[in-house]
Each structure stands twice: as C-alpha cells, then as structure tokens.
Amino acid sequence: MTAHSAFARNQWYVAAWSAEVGGDLLGRTVLGEPIALYRTGEGRAVALADRCVHRRFPLSRSRLDGDKVVCGYHGFTYDTTGTCVFVPGQKRVPRTARVGSFPVAEVDSLVWVWIGDRDAADPAAIPRAPHLAGEGWTTVSGMEPVDCDFGLLVDNLMDLSHETYLHGGHIGTPEVAETPITTEVDEEAGVVRVSRHMQDAECPPFYARSTGIEGRIRRRQDIEYFAPCLYLLHSRISPAGQDAPLFETEITYAITPSAPGRVYDFWAVSRNFAVGDPEVSGFLRDANHTVVMQDVDALNVLQRCLDTETEGYQELSINIDTGGLAARRILARLAAQ
Numbered sequence: 001m002t003a004h005s006a007f008a009r010n011q012w013y014v015a016a017w018s019a020e021v022g023g024d025l026l027g028r029t030v031l032g033e034p035i036a037l038y039r040t041g042e043g044r045a046v047a048l049a050d051r052c053v054h055r056r057f058p059l060s061r062s063r064l065d066g067d068k069v070v071c072g073y074h075g076f077t078y079d080t081t082g083t084c085v086f087v088p089g090q091k092r093v094p095r096t097a098r099v100g101s102f103p104v105a106e107v108d109s110l111v112w113v114w115i116g117d118r119d120a121a122d123p124a125a126i127p128r129a130p131h132l133a134g135e136g137w138t139t140v141s142g143m144e145p146v147d148c149d150f151g152l153l154v155d156n157l158m159d160l161s162h163e164t165y166l167h168g169g170h171i172g173t174p175e176v177a178e179t180p181i182t183t184e185v186d187e188e189a190g191v192v193r194v195s196r197h198m199q200d201a202e203c204p205p206f207y208a209r210s211t212g213i214e215g216r217i218r219r220r221q222d223i224e225y226f227a228p229c230l231y232l233l234h235s236r237i238s239p240a241g242q243d244a245p246l247f248e249t250e251i252t253y254a255i256t257p258s259a260p261g262r263v264y265d266f267w268a269v270s271r272n273f274a275v276g277d278p279e280v281s282g283f284l285r286d287a288n289h290t291v292v293m294q295d296v297d298a299l300n301v302l303q304r305c306l307d308t309e310t311e312g313y314q315e316l317s318i319n320i321d322t323g324g325l326a327a328r329r330i331l332a333r334l335a336a337q
C-alpha cells in the first residue's frame with residue numbers, strides 16, 4: 001500500500017456521533033470535502049458544503065438563524081438544501097448562489113454522510129451497530145483525529161496481536177499475540193472476519209476492573225469489518241474453563257478518511273453488564289481513551305516514517321496480517337469502482 005491510498009467515494013462514512021450534531025454548527029472534512037453539520041429544529045441532521053459561495057468563508061464558523069445558516073463574513077444566508085435565500089445590500093439573489101449538500105442518514109447514534117454520486121446513496125446499505133443505542137447496553141465513546149493514512153488505521157484494527165506489545169498492561173496480555181487467528185473473507189459483501197479465541201488467558205485490567213473477574217479468563221475476540229468504514233470487535237469474557245458468567249463487550253470503530261494523511265477514529269465501548277454503573281463507565285471511557293491514544297501516537301510516528309520512504313519499499317507479511325491484507329484488497333476494489 002502506498003503511503004496515501006485512494007478513497008472509495010460511493011460509500012457511507014461516519015461524519016459525527018449523533019450527540020455531536022446539535023444546534024451549533026460542526027465542521028468536519030470527509031474524503032477531502034469540508035462539511036458543515038447541524039440539526040434542524042425538527043431534529044433532522046443536515047450536511048452542507050462548508051464553504052460560502054461568496055468568498056469561501058467556512059459555514060461551520062458561522063451561525064444559525066433557526067434552520068438557516070448565516071455566513072459569518074458578509075451574511076449570505078442558506079436554507080437546509082444549501083440554496084442561498086438572502087444576500088446583503090440587494091433584493092436579487094443570484095441564481096448560482098448555492099452550496100452543495102450531502103445525503104445524511106442517522107443510524108445507531110452515528111451520523112453517516114455520502115460524498116459520492118447522490119443517486120447511488122442508499123441508506124439501507126449502511127452497516128449496523130445496534131448495540132450503540134440498543135436496550136440493555138451502555139456505551140462510552142469518543143473520536144480522535146489521526147495524522148495518518150486511512151489504511152494504517154485499518155491495518156491497526158485488523159491485527160490485534162499489537163495489543164500485547166503496544167497496549168501491554170491495558171488490554172494486551174501475552175496470549176493475544178500467541179494465539180493464532182482464523183480469517184473469513186466475503187469479498188463480494190466487503191466483509192472481513194478475524195477471530196482469536198483464547199481458552200486460558202491472563203485478564204487485563206480493562207476487563208478485570210469492569211467485570212470484577214479475578215483470575216484467568218476465557219477471552220474471545222471476533223472482528224467484523226464492513227469495508228470501508230465500520231469495524232466491530234465482539235469481545236466475550238468468562239472465567240477460564242467456564243461459559244458463565246459471560247461478559248459481552250462490543251467495541252466499535254468507525255474509520256473515516258478525512259483527507260490524504262488524516263483519518264477520524266470514532267470509537268465506542270458498549271457493554272451489557274454493569275449497565276447503570278457510572279464508575280465502570282468512567283473507567284472504560286478513560287481506559288479506552290488511553291488505548292486509542294497509544295494507537296494514535298504509534299500511527300502518527302509510523303506515518304512520518306513512511307513519508308520518508310523511497311518508492312517501492314518491501315513490507316513483510318505473516319499469518320497475523322491475513323485479515324489486514326484482505327481488507328486492503330477489498331478497499332482497493334471499492335476505490336477503483
């Protein structure tokens with residue numbers, strides 16, 4: 001993979017958590033397109049191109065007047081479709097006074113946008129993460145931008161053997177890297193599944209403190225990656241040698257290419273135990289944020305290194321890379337479509 005891979009445009013990408021989109025304008029860049037997001041009085045999320053047609057001032061740095069956006073520079077005013085309905089100092093609004101708008105779909109507390117051909121946007125194609133807003137689950141979440149190519153974050157998430165080395169003392173234990181994986185690829189659907197089942201493993205603090213299990217555990221990690229954007233890690237923990245009690249944690253990542261060399265890392269940890277316990281929520285939020293920042297730091301460093309490589313350097317792949325390589329193949333195919 002080159003340092004900056006091409007993006008698949010005709011796909012849904014997560015631009016924000018639902019909770020981030022409200023009565024204030026939010027600026028995000030998806031596939032290199034600057035977007036201004038906000039929510040109408042009726043509660044509908046809107047995504048407009050984030051550049052005023054007049055002198056290109058960012059609408060995300062402007063203000064809302066009801067459901068309309070008033071440019072913060074000279075007051076050009078846009079409705080939810082991006083059509084300009086007011087300009088200062090004259091009655092006539094030029095016919096070309098409009099900014100682009102993007103299809104939006106809000107599913108499972110994620111705000112998805114479509115940057116490609118508008119006619120091809122089908123919200124039914126959005127992959128689901130029902131635990132994020134599901135009954136019986138509690139979720140902590142966040143987002144970190146990373147100064148690396150989208151592909152580096154996909155590689156990172158597809159191979160969890162790095163937990164042992166990069167996240168030791170947090171979520172990594174020796175058994176993660178020691179245990180072989182099984183990989184299943186559905187090329188046509190664009191889904192990669194990677195599983196690692198540890199029968200008798202050390203319990204890392206992430207699970208010891210959240211579940212209360214003392215001693216060794218059975219730990220199962222089942223990844224489902226719905227290319228290009230949604231990644232689910234179904235994590236199941238029980239005491240070693242037992243199936244119960246079973247603690248299920250759904251770890252969600254939405255991986256959104258912002259621009260070449262920049263990616264949004266949306267993360268969430270959902271659990272179906274201790275659901276009303278604020279102490280467990282606080283612990284998991286801090287613990288996962290720490291883990292995410294370890295990845296962010298590593299990927300920032302890695303990208304700087306790759307940027308100085310001469311063309312044609314040779315990577316070396318082994319068994320642990322099977323899922324990541326399958327993901328790269330699928331992403332390359334989607335980008336070429």
Ligand code: FES
Nearest residue numbers: 052054055071074
């Ligand atoms: S740049 Fe927006 S009104 Fe002038």
Ligand SMILES: [Fe+2]
Nearest residue numbers: 156162167295
């Ligand atoms: Fe990691």
